[in-house]
Amino acid sequence: MHSTRKLWAVLGLTMLVSFSILGFMGREIYLTKPPIPSEVRSAAGQVLFTGDQILTGQQVWQSIGGHQVGSIWGHGSYVAPDWTADWLHREAMAMLDARAGRLGAGGYDRLDAAGRAALRAELGVEMKSNTLDPDSLVVTVGQERAAAIRAVLSHYDSLFSAAPETATLREQYAIHDNPVPDPARRQALGAFIFWSAWAAVTNRPGDTVTYTSNWPAEPLVGNSPTSPTYMWTFVSIFLLLAGVGALVWYHAAIAGKEPAPEVPASDPLQNLALTPSMRASIKFFVLAVALFLAQVALGGITAHYAVEGQAFYGIELSQVLPYSLARTWHTQIGVLWIATAWLGTGLFIAPAVSGREPALQRFGVNFLFVALLVIVVGAFAGQWVSVMRQSMSLDTNFWFGHQGWEYVDLGRFWQAFLFVGLILWLVLVGRALWPALRAPGESRTLTGLLFLSVVAIGLFYGAGLMWGKATHLAMVEYWRWWVVHLWVEGFFEVFATAVIAFLFTRLGLVRTATAVSAVLFATVIFLSGGVLGTMHHLYWTGTPTAVLAFGSVFSALEVVPLAVIGFEAYGNYSHVTARPWVARYRWPILFFVAVAFWNLVGAGLFGFLINPPLALYYMQGLNTTPLHGHTALFGVYGMLGIGLMLFSLRLVPARGEWDDRLAARSFWALNGGLGLMALLSLAPVGLLQVKAAVEHGFWFARSPEFLHSDLIETLVWLRVPGDVLFALGAVLLALFFARLFLGRREAPVGAPAKEPSGA
């Protein structure tokens, strides 16, 4: 117990220090964020944009789906361009062409290499110099640049209307026709995109680095990686290797020192009595599987839009379900079904652990279920109205429509509602666990740690309420990643480790004392890297260089525990054969083994691929991101959700048949499909894009010339085998559920399981 107490102290101290630094950096980001000019004027005094237009434009961009239509500062989706890079490139080209024209060349491309280099050098100096007046906040641009800005603005005005001259481009970008019918809103949208590009090319006052640390790569204006981008990359790789070495040493030192547990002769959970609230929480699992199927279908549609921008195999789908909505719902449902599976598991196991059914527990469970349904239906309806009708005011859109921030796109009203729902979940799980939390003994620590991760998951969603409808982009990104990163790379990891260890101790497969110190140790390691690792998402979002330093170093440390997760995976797998009765749990346990596998491959390897500053400088917003996203989010947390549901359902005497063979097929189809999706399509497309970004600038890697080239389109089509296999796995899982709940009655409850198959 003594070492446990020490570990708790270390954990507390780590949290205190990490959150102090993260909070302090939030203040730094606030103080050094790119200013929003009060006006942008030409040298002749004509007003091009006002500050109000820029902020309104941000809201317009949010209302059409924001991050779900192209990206800004590299954050968002991947079929339409990165608007920052696209604007910057178009503005630079317009100026270069004008200047080449003055030299009599007829166009920049007609000049020889020396002539082009001279024009580029001149342009870089002009565009990078900061003309913002610190008192009046007025930005003044030369007449030639003003003309270039007007030209790009009119291109954007056409692109977001129904104009026929940009119809092909809209089709290639997977944007439906006339996404912003109001011309005034289109002008504001242009102002916002201009501002994002202005911040990306303008040096900070008295500095030689732009507000976005020279991101994106753009040879025309001389945007290239800064020296801290190189230096912290080297430091982070060094620290990763040092961390892995230290952890391997630690494992070698403790391996085999712990006595193996005496595994019980029969299943300790066999005769578990089901309380009314436990029965009520089973419907969460059914909802989770239904949502999972919907997510897979929407994923197929979203992927298809990469080759046929406004249609699905010839059907004009974009008139009712355009790319932006399909992707919004695909990402949103991904989080929702996994959350539903976990919520259900929490509600299911809490009374089982404490052996007590608190008053009104079933009412609470049913209430939460209805509230979740209302949130899903209400929020999605609001998003549809927002994107398709554009009929709401921008204020109403913020509250009930589409917020446009990836993974937290729900309107604020629904977001607040979801937060209340998560708090209700905490209360329900907490009160059911309370007796177990108070009972003395070793298992209390494990229950406590599990409950703490539950508390953190609930409360940290609150960070998503920290921005308002017109908050500065840099600050929204800061708070948005509090939710997305701290959830996914912090507390979800803790929950995953704690819940799996917890279930194994309940089955008697792991000694409680061993599990307690292992889980606490893992928590310290995960969170010491995870909390400050948040900043690796913020390298290019208008932040100071210190963000780059903290983000790169600590996110490298995040990978350390994932690199040695094989120890855990092997340990888990070996449980299957510990006693004959454990075979009952074979498939839930194998899903837990898959969690470890994808933690290594999807989170660790593909995560680190895009993690160091120099890598992310070129890879931000390319297919290397969904490569990490799919393999980590589904690979780790999706697999965990399925494993937890299967485990819980194994304890329920079902009406139908527990079909091990179906579970096995689903398992292999999901894993194989995910692997094929990653290796046949996402990885090669991503890496070819990186090459394109390094050679020609970031804009090119996301341009239609490149994305609709034969090679890339072929590679996108190569998603089909993997995606089909994956979808088959999802259908088989649904079939498994259907058999379990609707099929013929199984042999008497408690009878030995059927011979396990597959493997």
Add this chain to the structure above:
Amino acid sequence: MQYFAAHHAHVAFVATSIVLFVLRGGLMLADSPALRRPVLRVLPHVVDTMLLASALWLVSVLHLPFFQTPWLVAKVLGLLAYIGLGSIALRRGRSRQARAAAFVLALFTVSWIVSVAVLHHPAGFLGLVARG
């Protein structure tokens, strides 16, 4: 002038409706047979119909465009939740405990709706946690 009439009527019906709901909730908690008296079965529906009519009157007098007025959308969504919870509290709830819990939640919801209306802000008194 018409605005004052509509507003006054609306607030009066809101107050009456809430009083009746609290009364019926109290009777439900006390398991009183008075809950089934005809006057308590019919009167709330009459009042609520008038309430709804006065709300529509008020919206038409003020020329409030629904989708341009976030707090109005919030009120309507809150109203739907209030109706659902109220029906669990007074009729559908299976156990007394469940009915009591739904009653408390309904009172919370209706006070939130009132705060949305008074503050003209879609978060109502929840503005402490939800910025906008």
